[in-house]
Amino acid sequence: MKQLFKLSSSWFPIWLISLLMLVMVFVYLPIFKGAKQNMSDVPLIVVNEDKGKVGDAVLLNLIEKQNGNSFKWEVDKSRKQAFTDIRNNQAYGALIIPSDYSKSLDRVHDTLISGLTNDKPADLEILLNEGIGQTASMIASNILQTVALTASKGISSQLKNELLQKGMRVAPENASLLENPVQVVSKNVLRLPVNLNKGMTPFVMALISSITGMLGANMIHGYLLRSNGILKTRGSALSESEVLTSEIIFGIILTFCVSIFIQLGVFGIFGSAHASNIWTIFLFTFFSCTTMFLLFKTIAVFLGGWGMLVMFPVNFMGIFSSGGAFPLSTLPTVHRLFSYILPTRYIVDGIRALLYYDGRLEAGLGPSLLALSIYFVLTLAILIVFINLTKKYKEAAVDESGKKIEVEVGNEIPHEPHTHEQRESHHIGEKDGMFRQAVSNLAKGSNKEKQEMNDNEYRNALKSLDKNKK
Template sequence: MKITAGRILARPGPWLLVLITTILAAILASSYLGGLLNPGGNMRNVPVLIVNSDTVGTDNLGAGLVDAAVSGNRPDGKIEWRTATDEADMRTQLDRGEVYAAVIIPAGFSGAVHALSGADPGSSFPMIRVLTLPSAGAMASSTAASAAQQFVATTSKTVAAALNSAPTENPAQRLLLSDPVRADITPYQSLPANTANGMGAFYLALVLMLSGLLAANVINMAIDTALGFLPQEVGPRRKVSLAMPIDRVHTYLTKLAVLAVAAPAITTTVLLMAKQLFGMEITHFGELWLFGVAVVATTALVVLALLSIVGPLGLVLGLIVLMVLGVPSSGGAYPLQMVPPAMRWLGEGLPMRRAIDGIRAILFYDGRWDAGISHSIVVLGIWLASALIAGLAVPALFDRVTAPRHGHEHPLAAVTPEPVAV
């Protein structure tokens, strides 16, 4: 008897799918909308550095400004003021991407301020230098730069209040003394060409991970179809092959062998297109290529392992872990200091964040291992090894305790090769 849609829909199973898809939509909304809609409200401890180079003489103001900034730190504060011992230490922290902006109280600042209280204060403004870090990302850099500018404005008001009694009848001098301290804002580094104002690391990591996810799905589907475990359907044609007598472990090994060739090919294609076709400036191409292969392989291995353990549901789980939860917690679109605490916690261990950190260090921080590469390799290595072990061990267990995947003998299994004359 022919089965109709009405008979299928009369059962509760199809309607359970409505609940499942709604739950998936809720997870997606919680991650992306809940994680990214309110960066200002979620903001905690955005790191800004302050260093005092105004150390000559006993009556210098720099030390007091540094103390005032750091003393304003609170556990739940939006800005975390950090200090550096000198400008060399400041450069080290900026080169590692540990802070998003730096404020420098320059040498001679106190003298310039004290000169304003003299009989002839002159017409020059005491300057405080602000260094921004565009490589940290547009949101991180602009937020830290705004905090630095606010610090300069507050300092200027404090100095102006102290100079109110300075005698001057000159309107220009009065204007100068009303807002005497100015910010000299410059980028700490110039970004490489065509890197999306510092967002290039995020976009490149996203492309590599999506490529790995798609590769895993295509490899899994194509090999399972070729081995007879899935039907082949193209338009109106449907072909069902006899299942080959191969166990789950060797099926997984077959997919790994294809992935071992696909991951370098995918990475090469993506990086060459980025560099040659779209003009992205990549100084450390070889290092980025090796790291990119690791990103693609890790992503694909995680998905293949999940597919081998839970079947088609593995693709959904892979999307949730790697993309739905991975992107908002990665620090790519917004810095981790501007997402909810749960997202910060997830970001510590998920592959997306580590992929971005490593690529950012290679693109913008001269390939420094202490700028994020070493930690990223450790985390990606744990994911890769875990996926490899689970993808082999669990199917091996399935092969031992359950029936073979093939329900009947493939004709090739019954073929006995003829002896070859020597």
């Protein structure tokens, strides 16, 4: 036992895994760094349909930064266009200035000056994209509310100054109207049910798909090798290419079963909201799981025993850079870079588009299908090429070695001319032929013929060879 501790190879897993865990710290901890997660370039829309000039003042109050978050405003021509952009997941929210905004404020002004009552404040409409997740949706809602309330406070201040200059007092019924001359009306564009799981359903489904691929690639390989060992004792072992082909088939069966269980759990048991047909979601989930399995299987084929050390960080880097748990804009630069490289981000985007955006290609499903298709075709092609190369070279090498053994055996067994004595020992010659055939079949891996061979005849053939050598 002490000798094991003296070998440097025995310590290799210790320092290698320790180093890998240190890398994990540098990969994951920056995601949670800081008191809170700040978003950058949050996409927002503003639409000014006001036929007067007051609406232009709202545009002057657009906020570019707040509480560490930065915002990117786009101006759309109409409410309909903003509505479409949000349904296509192109923006987190929109502020709509209606066409009668100036006219409504003029009416509020006249009401306060004249002392009339029962008038309503002007409206500003906020459209929200509730499918982007709880954190992002809340940030978008807060900034849009802030812009609208800032406009309302500005107008309220102007009205108060005017009333003060004129020495007028506001009727008690109009006090609320003076404080809030503009009211904000919020609307969820997607009209999703309440059961959204805080917008985390796409992330959970992508997480399960990724873990299924990693565990499946490793466990199926290990158990099939064990099963092949059992077959080997029975004389019917599979070749390396046949084992790899079987692994792919078993992997597809696994991803099919897991995809079914995901649908049963997410929609059957927990009743999660979904805007698309469940069968469509199932097909995309099955495609995603299979793609992840093929990716991890390809890594295992290239790296062998080292594959797991690469799969582990690839899996978790993909999960944390997917934009499912945290918006992409809150992640460090390196994670955002990997979000474009690894397929997990596209799984999240695709499932999100199916669950919340009616499966629109423009909402993220199109780029997701394209990226996953590239991964699927590329990894499957690599595995097929590897299987063919294994058949061509490794199994051809076995056949070549079998021919060499057959030649050597044939040279070792003496061949005598056909004489009267040989005809009398014809039975012994048959045993020699059986021996040569047995060794040849053994070298070529003809398991069926080895099983069918009679053990007594095989032993007799060995005895006859021994007698001939003597």
